[in-house]
């Protein structure tokens with residue numbers, strides 16, 4: 001079989017991250033297509049990524065072996081219902097939309113559609129993404145391997161046995177990069193308040209985040225132990241951690257992630 005073609009419907013932030021990651025991993029540009037309503041976005045993507053673009057979602061649906069649905073959840077129903085039928089035989093559809101269930105997608109695309117739900121994240125652009133994947137019953141082992149190949153080209157992926165767990169994955173890793181960016185913003189601002197020039201505070205913050213993540217990913221011990229190793233008795237870190245604990249950082253994080261997961265579940269109901 002020739003290498004499968006991958007069509008992205010919706011060429012915004014997340015699709016661009018995935019396309020960038022796939023190209024960086026050596027997937028030929030000729031295997032990738034993207035469609036969008038925004039002509040300027042398509043022109044930019046065609047110029048930067050060298051992929052084929054179209055303003056007609058139907059063209060991708062007829063031509064591509066894999067369709068990646070990467071529009072906002074709120075327009076997913078209309079986009080799916082407007083796609084032509086039949087589409088390319090044996091086509092796998094991967095949806096990356098938050099909160100849109102396989103049951104809704106099957107209703108809009110046809111009950112015989114093999115569907116994978118995926119929750120990726122934007123570090124895919126740097127080949128550092130992590131995705132949660134769930135396959136509907138109609139997805140073959142070969143199609144599962146294909147979905148995994150696409151997402152593994154931009155990071156790592158983990159299969160979920162229960163579709164409902166996608167809400168938790170969304171709260172942890174889908175939205176997660178934003179939490180770390182928020183912390184980076186706050187640490188940079190605090191560094192400036194302590195007297196550092198902004199560019200210095202920002203570089204110190206970003207490289208500390210990079211170093212800490214790299215250590216945590218490659219360490220034999222868990223983050224709690226790594227934290228203990230930085231925290232000298234009666235030293236500086238101890239004072240910072242005491243302040244975070246007094247302000248209930250763990251509680252704040254838990255409440256924020258619960259809100260994200262609840263929003264994902266609400267979207268499933270609102271947009272079903």
Ligand SMILES: NC(=O)C1=CN([C@@H]2O[C@H](COP(=O)(O)OP(=O)(O)OC[C@H]3O[C@@H](n4cnc5c(N)ncnc54)[C@H](O)[C@@H]3O)[C@@H](O)[C@H]2O)C=CC1
Pocket residue numbers: 009010011012013014015035036037038041057070071072073075079096097098119120121122174175
């Ligand atoms: N941004 C993120 O970090 C993540 C986003 N997601 C999911 O990815 C999906 C896309 O999110 P973003 O890329 O952030 O949004 P975005 O707004 O950057 O991209 C969506 C694109 O869809 C296009 N579009 C709208 N209507 C269309 C139509 N009828 N036909 C073709 N294209 C159309 C828009 O012009 C836009 O370029 C969402 O469903 C979101 O839940 C999932 C994981 C992470």
Ligand SMILES: O=C(O)[C@@H]1CCC=N1
Pocket residue numbers: 098170174175
């Ligand atoms: O905020 C959102 O709804 C999307 C899903 C996960 C990350 N961004």
